[in-house]
Amino acid sequence: MTNNPLPYLPFGVSPGLMAVGVSAAVVVLVVTWAGLRRRREAALYNLEDLVASLHQANAELTGRVRTMGEALSARQSDLARLVTERLDSVNARMGQTLDRSAHRTGEGLARLHERLAVIDAAQARLTGLTEEVVGLKDILANKQARGAYGQGRMEAIVRDGLPADAYAFQPTLSNRTRPDCTVKLPGDRAALVIDAKFPLEAFQALKAAEQEHERAQAGARVRTDMGKHIRDIAERYLIPGETQDTALMFVPSESVFADLSEHFPDVLQKASRARVMVVSPTLLTLAIQLMRSVARDARMREQAHLIQAEVRGLTDDVRRLGERVGKLDDHFRLARKDVSDISSLADRIVTRGDRIDAVDYAVPPVPANDQRVQPPGLFDGAAE
Structure with a gap:
């Protein structure tokens, strides 16, 4: 049986230690990967929050932009209306100013024509005066x-x-x-x-x-x-x-x-x-x-x-006029006295009329057994 030789380990490291190192490295890798995963998940969560915040900010910005657009549109409309009104006012004032200027210009031209006419007349008179002066010079020479x-x-x-x-x-x-x-x-x-x-x-x-x-x-x-x-x-x-x-x-x-x-x-x-x-x-x-x-x-x-004779006659006339005025004044005085007497008589007549009107003409009732002679009625004869 042939024995396979163990791989060469540098520095004299044993295989067990090598396995422990590998295991530790694996554990470190797993822990690192788990940390990285947690960080990635946290980053993803933060990213989602950020995206949500961005969406919310975008919505708010969109609303603000819309509000600003509406406000800007309103401002633009107001500005356009104001500019139109100002232009209309300026045009009206300009028209009035032009009308007044045209009127004053017309009046000035009319006065200028009048003055030119006066100048023409004066020039004509000067021409005539020059001719008269020349004629006077000729006269004085003779x-x-x-x-x-x-x-x-x-x-x-x-x-x-x-x-x-x-x-x-x-x-x-x-x-x-x-x-x-x-x-x-x-x-x-x-x-x-x-x-x-x-x-x-x-x-x-x-x-x-x-x-x-x-x-x-x-x-x-x-x-x-x-x-x-x-x-x-x-x-x-x-x-x-x-x-x-x-x-x-x-x-x-x-x-x-x-x-x-x-x-x-x-x-x-x-x-x-x-x-x-x-x-x-x-x-x-x-x-x-x-x-x-x-x-x-x-x-x-x-x-x-x-x-003097006329003055004496005038004095006599004035004297006679004074006498007649005196007589007329006497007539007026008598007429005023007669009018006063007539007025007094009229007042007395009115007073007596008031007294007569105030008299009670009612006849008191007579008892049936009263044998006194009654005055005949106004219509007794007519009743018979």
């Missing part, structure tokens, strides 16, 4: 036309301020001269002379002068021409007993009169010494108004007796 222009302005002022019987144009004086106008003053046979001619060429030369020597020459010419014209007025129109001792020289330009007053006071003093007063349109208007007031006062003095 001595005869200039005299007619001054005469026209002076006549317009006189006509506007005085009655027709208080002035005369181009009358002939005793010395065969013809002044432009004479004004009759009340209470005086002497008339006031007004001259409407003036030497304009010297003033035009003064305005056109640029150099100092040219202005000096033009100023000297103004003094010469004005002095000559003042002497002519004094010699021709100041006639004792026929005209006033003062005459008026009319300058139909305020600017020319201003130049005279500012730059040529010596000329005005010379005219004053010669009893010739240089007047502008404004001063002539004031003088004419003063003459009209004087004439009105003179007429009032002339008619004073008529006014």
